[in-house]
Amino acid sequence: MISFIRQKYTPYGGAERYLERLTKVLKEKDIDFEIIHANFPNWLPSWIKALLFNRQICSKKNKKFYFSLDRIACPDIYRAGDGVHKEFLKTKGISLNPLHLTYLYLEKKAFLNAKKIIANSNMIKDQILKNYNVPPEKIVVIYNGIEIKEFDKIESRVLLSKEFGIDKDIKIILYAGSGFKRKGVVEFLQTLALLESDFHAFVLGKEKNISKYKKMAKDLGIDAKVTFTGPRKDIDYFYAASDIFLFPTHYEPFSNVVLEAMSFENVTFTTAQNGASEILPKEFILKKPKDFSVAKKIDLFLKDEEKLNKTQKKMREISKNFTIEKNVQKTLEVIYELV
Known part of the structure; x- marks a missing residue:
């Protein structure tokens, strides 16, 4: 045993x-x-x-x-x-x-x-x-x-738009992880504030000082574009609806959320301080949490539907090597x- x-x-x-x-x-x-x-x-x-x-x-x-x-x-x-x-x-x-x-x-x-x-x-x-x-x-x-699951991106997006009252066609950027300070929510919000394209972002996870991060989103002028959901057991529903997954963590041995996001066809970015970065192509790896050059890369995907779709499929194919x-x-x- x-x-x-x-x-x-x-x-x-x-x-x-x-x-x-x-x-x-x-x-x-x-x-x-x-x-x-x-x-x-x-x-x-x-x-x-x-x-x-x-x-x-x-x-x-x-x-x-x-x-x-x-x-x-x-x-x-x-x-x-x-x-x-x-x-x-x-x-x-x-x-x-x-x-x-x-x-x-x-x-x-x-x-x-x-x-x-x-x-x-x-x-x-x-x-x-x-x-x-x-x-x-x-x-x-x-x-x-991880378990490679089947999903319906359109259906998930419709369900998400109904629950949170957002446009079903808007591009969605996702963060998921508890312990916001270490896992880079400050840098996540700062990156969002630099984007030129329209989007809605979801921040999933458990955090004692969540009001601090909500205030930061307001100070950055993006509070209307960011929804803090707290921890969710139905995280797959968010993965499936999202387009971009950004995880600017300060230290992570190998975060499953990166692999999971990829498997649900998210264009995924994380830091070199995350062991999961080892499975990503170099252009999707931030040198550090405050590597804000990622904002321009995200904008390119949000503005180019064909590039976005092609890369999303590529991300899922990579994830299939890690079952x-x-x-x-x-x-x-x-x-x-x-x-």
Whole structure:
């Protein structure tokens, strides 16, 4: 039996969606597994939860085979889906939050003690090697995989126009991701303000300070063109209706939203700080979150219907190389090597 380790479950988390896809295929293959979560009281600080979870998990390991999606000291396989915290902190700046020290402690243990490490991009593999004394052969790069779905772009656009009262023929630009500061909503809005073409934008995701971003949209003079929806479970409906997906994140190991947007025929842009940029042609990669030259590129697509349609089809074709089936097969090869 494989024990999948994930301390906290959130229905909108990338790791949880990855785990959902992976275990769905494992069920089809009749492979036994369990998922171990924690159930700590909300009043406990996050850093204490992380340490307690690590202690509980490692004390009960015995002969269990641990495939961990969290930083723990005793994984057999550690999937570094959350990236390298030491690198992430370089984008965040100084912080006295003890959670960061806890993550650094557990991260080091996880990388050094795991028999195998799965990195979801070459960017993350390089960052592990740069920061920790890990043999390169211990790290396997397996890109994320998604389910390639069929969809009706016209029908989705009509439904979206009815729900939000927008023109069904207007071009739609989409952002999706929780944690707006790290994932580039400021830069997303600043880019929109530079566009000459008409558009409507949707910002999907969970954010405590959403009023701050709504005010920014108003200050930039684009509030009538931007809808903040909060988190949505029906995200496919937005992907299908949209034309452009812009994700100017500051740090992302490999964001599934990029791959998902591509699969729904969105012309997709993201930063070089996102491991998912490795699957994109160079012209769709921003050098940094504030690479506002992307505005001119987006305008070109919004003004040229033929160019837009052709590139949308190209994006979907690229995404077909990264299915969940391929991801699971490569993941199982790593598991079988150890069990």
